[in-house]
Amino acid sequence: xxxxxxxxxxxxxxxxxxxxxxxxxxxxxxxxxxxxxxxxxxxxxxxxxxxxxxxxxxxxxxxxxxxxxxxxxxxxxxxxxxxxxxxxxxxxxxxxxxxxxxxxxxxxxxxxxxxxxxxxxxxxxxxxxxxxxxxxxxxxxxxxxxxxxxxxxxxxxxxxxxxxxxxxxxxxxxxxxxxxxxxxxxxxxxxxxxxxxxxxxxxxxxxxxxxxxxxxxxxxxxxxxxxxxxxxxxxxxxxxxxxxxxxxxxxxxxxxxxxxxxxxxxxxxxxxxxxxxxxxxxxxxxxxxxxxxxxxxxxxxxxxxxxxxxxxxxxxxxxxxxxxxxxxxxxxxxxxxxxxxxxxxxxxxxxxxxxxxxxxxxxxxxxxxxxxxxxxxxxxxxxxxx
Amino acid sequence: xxxxxxxxxxxxxxxxxxxxxxxxxxxxxxxxxxxxxxxxxxxxxxxxxxxxxxxxxxxxxxxxxxxxxxxxxxxxxxxxxxxxxxxxxxxx
Numbered sequence: 001x002x003x004x005x006x007x008x009x010x011x012x013x014x015x016x017x018x019x020x021x022x023x024x025x026x027x028x029x030x031x032x033x034x035x036x037x038x039x040x041x042x043x044x045x046x047x048x049x050x051x052x053x054x055x056x057x058x059x060x061x062x063x064x065x066x067x068x069x070x071x072x073x074x075x076x077x078x079x080x081x082x083x084x085x086x087x088x089x090x091x092x093x094x095x096x097x098x099x100x101x102x103x104x105x106x107x108x109x110x111x112x113x114x115x116x117x118x119x120x121x122x123x124x125x126x127x128x129x130x131x132x133x134x135x136x137x138x139x140x141x142x143x144x145x146x147x148x149x150x151x152x153x154x155x156x157x158x159x160x161x162x163x164x165x166x167x168x169x170x171x172x173x174x175x176x177x178x179x180x181x182x183x184x185x186x187x188x189x190x191x192x193x194x195x196x197x198x199x200x201x202x203x204x205x206x207x208x209x210x211x212x213x214x215x216x217x218x219x220x221x222x223x224x225x226x227x228x229x230x231x232x233x234x235x236x237x238x239x240x241x242x243x244x245x246x247x248x249x250x251x252x253x254x255x256x257x258x259x260x261x262x263x264x265x266x267x268x269x270x271x272x273x274x275x276x277x278x279x280x281x282x283x284x285x286x287x288x289x290x291x292x293x294x295x296x297x298x299x300x301x302x303x304x305x306x307x308x309x310x311x312x313x314x315x316x317x318x319x320x321x322x323x324x325x326x327x328x329x330x331x332x333x334x335x336x337x338x339x340x341x342x343x344x345x346x347x348x349x350x351x352x353x354x355x356x357x358x359x360x361x362x363x364x365x366x367x368x369x370x371x372x373x374x375x376x377x378x379x380x381x382x383x384x385x386x
Numbered sequence: 387x388x389x390x391x392x393x394x395x396x397x398x399x400x401x402x403x404x405x406x407x408x409x410x411x412x413x414x415x416x417x418x419x420x421x422x423x424x425x426x427x428x429x430x431x432x433x434x435x436x437x438x439x440x441x442x443x444x445x446x447x448x449x450x451x452x453x454x455x456x457x458x459x460x461x462x463x464x465x466x467x468x469x470x471x472x473x474x475x476x477x478x
Contacts, residue, residue: 148394151399172408180394183400278389286431288448289430307433315440318444322446328447329454366457
């Protein structure tokens with residue numbers, strides 16, 4: 001049972017939010033190519049034709065029942081059993097066998113949830129592991145992108161999202177964007193503590209503020225919140241507040257940055273703009289030690305220890321974690337905190353728990369960097385100070 | 387910074403700003419916010435790495451993060467090369 005794998009890579013991030021889970025299942029069921037991982041797949045419409053044979057009508061009737069519960073987006077089944085995967089403004093058609101249609105029906109009738117990934121997770125049809133990264137992933141990656149915006153003229157619709165990985169030049173980059181926005185009259189919004197956002201609280205217009213993945217709280221002193229903002233003009237509202245209003249970000253930001261999770265997209269409902277992600281990487285050892293020093297001082301009221309004391313504390317900490325067979329960035333810390341998409345964290349938390357191992361997540365992160373065509377900046381390794 | 391410049395200021399109207407933040411012709415961001423009196427990252431790391439046994443343990447502890455970082459670094463180099471090629475083609 002094979003479906004041709006001619007679906008091209010996605011071109012618009014707006015449609016990629018929920019695609020990973022659904023398509024992973026379908027890859028198992030229908031042998032989709034891994035590229036399909038990036039599509040949201042649902043059923044918006046269904047056409048029944050009078051001359052159809054009774055058995056086919058029954059199958060389609062089953063699918064209709066799924067549609068009534070709003071289960072699937074953009075998978076479109078007509079009389080010739082053609083599946084249509086729509087990627088923004090393009091459509092790609094695949095002809096399914098009847099067996100595949102039956103499988104589709106069976107799969108979809110098990111759970112009838114509006115949420116694609118919820119259906120996947122709760123139906124127990126998720127695979128035990130994520131698809132492996134192709135060996136030639138790096139060599140085949142599309143790399144650069146066209147200019148998103150310009151300092152001159154009216155603001156363009158395109159958006160830039162800066163993913164600030166902990167201890168990777170974030171303060172400098174944020175200051176830079178602040179200055180750029182002031183000079184060029186562009187909208188800049190900086191947020192913090194927003195790396196663990198519920199994907200359904202962003203970009204769909206249904207939730208007032210972004211919400212945390214694990215808790216229900218909205219913002220707060222230690223929660224996801226706006227910490228800096230530059231408006232396009234003096235007449236526009238400025239908000240520095242203990243929460244992140246979804247609509248406000250969508251209306252006012254040309255550049256959004258901070259401790260965010262790769263793949264979040266407040267403009268997901270806008271099909272007419274391009275969102276580009278930017279992040280910075282840093283030498284692993286420097287980043288780890290820098291992060292430890294920062295956290296230690298934060299946790300100890302700013303008290304600064306000697307270099308030797310810090311070194312001994314780090315040794316103790318690392319050895320303790322290694323005795324538990326743990327690695328850095330296990331459990332949605334480090335790179336996995338910022339470079340997994342929100343829905344992937346939900347997936348991992350469901351399948352591996354909140355202490356999901358980096359050994360499992362690392363290939364997903366690599367794939368994300370390629371799939372989302374992330375622009376990657378580099379902080380010099382020899383850099384001594386955080 | 388060159389890549390950011392290409393993304394948001396292709397006409398180079400903000401060249402001074404980019405240079406102030408480290409645009410030096412290399413793909414580097416600089417940070418001169420060193421105000422810490424003790425516990426500098428580099429000095430602590432040098433102490434850690436002087437202990438050969440621990441250096442190996444640290445490398446093992448960080449190996450997955452390192453693997454992803456190296457992968458991202460390769461992507462970064464490809465992006466820089468592609469940017470250079472694009473600019474060369476434009477000039478030509």
